Each structure stands twice: as C-alpha cells, then as structure tokens.
Amino acid sequence: MELQLEELEAATTEDEIEALNVxxxxxxxxxxxxxxxxxxxxxxxxxxxxxxxxxTTCSFCGSDRIVKLGEGITETLEVIPRQWKVARTVREKINxxxxxxxxxxxxxxxxxxxxxxxxxxxxxxxxLIR
Numbered sequence: 477m478e479l480q481l482e483e484l485e486a487a488t489t490e491d492e493i494e495a496l497n498v499x500x501x502x503x504x505x506x507x508x509x510x511x512x513x514x515x516x517x518x519x520x521x522x523x524x525x526x527x528x529x530x531x532t533t534c535s536f537c538g539s540d541r542i543v544k545l546g547e548g549i550t551e552t553l554e555v556i557p558r559q560w561k562v563a564r565t566v567r568e569k570i571n572x573x574x575x576x577x578x579x580x581x582x583x584x585x586x587x588x589x590x591x592x593x594x595x596x597x598x599x600x601x602x603x604l605i606r
Contacts, residue, residue: 518553518562521560521561521562522561522562523561523562523564524554524561524562524563524564525564525566526563526564526565526566527566527568528565528566528567528568529568530542530544530568530569530570531570542570543570544569544570545569545570546568546569547566547567547568547569548566548567548568548569549564549565549566549567550564550565550567551563551564551565551584552565552578552584552585552586553584553585553586553589554586554588554589555585555586555588555589555592557592563586
C-alpha cells in the first residue's frame with residue numbers, strides 16, 4: 477500500500493511539473509473591457525429629435541471660436557394616449573448644458589407614463605396588482 481502511495485505521489489508531481497511547463501509556454505490574450513451598451517427593442521417606434529443648442533461664444537473669455545465636439549443623447553419613452561414615440565434629446569458637447577429635469581432618473585418613461593398607468597388602473601377601481 478505504501479508503494480502505491482509513493483507511485484501516486486510521483487505521478488502527481490510529474491503532472492504538476494508538466495502543467496507548469498505548459499503554462500509557461502502558453503499565452504493568453506489580454507482582457508479588453510467594453511463599455512456596456514443598451515440594446516433597445518424600440519427601433520420600430522417613431523423618433524422626435526429635440527436639439528438643445530450649445531452657446532456660440534465662450535462664457536469665460538468671450539471667444540467665438542467654439543467647435544462642436546460631439547453630442548450627449550438621452551432617449552426617453554413618451555406616451556401620447558394610444559400612441560408611443562421615442563423623444564430623443566440631444567445636448568451638444570462643448571459646455572455641456574444641464575439635462576432637462578426628469579423626476580424618475582434612470583427610467584426611460586416620461587413623467588406622464590406612470591400617471592397614465594395609475595389613472596388607467598384606478599379609474600375602474602381595480603387594485604394595482606391585478
């Protein structure tokens with residue numbers, strides 16, 4: 477029995493040495509972090525684009541040599557009774573203007589959507605869980 481244990485120990489050390497040698501010679505690609513992106517399933521809805529213009533002159537020095545760098549886009553789901561559309565608010569990026577007030581942050585719905593849901597649920601005197 478002791479002889480079998482010695483053979484097993486020798487076999488495991490040989491396997492470990494072989495695994496270390498393989499690990500030294502093999503290379504692994506580096507991990508690239510990608511920014512998370514939202515995948516919308518709302519591509520079939522019409523879009524309304526509202527642009528908030530950036531100032532044309534610098535508020536600090538008064539220079540008029542301002543170049544547009546990009547856009548900050550916020551998409552919210554807006555409901556018109558029995559119609560749906562996506563309201564896209566574009567803020568030009570030079571001096572980033574504050575975003576329009578949104579009472580429920582990190583939610584796609586405009587403020588009138590929860591109001592409509594509550595009204596439609598409680599108008600026929602139904603509990604919200606039904």
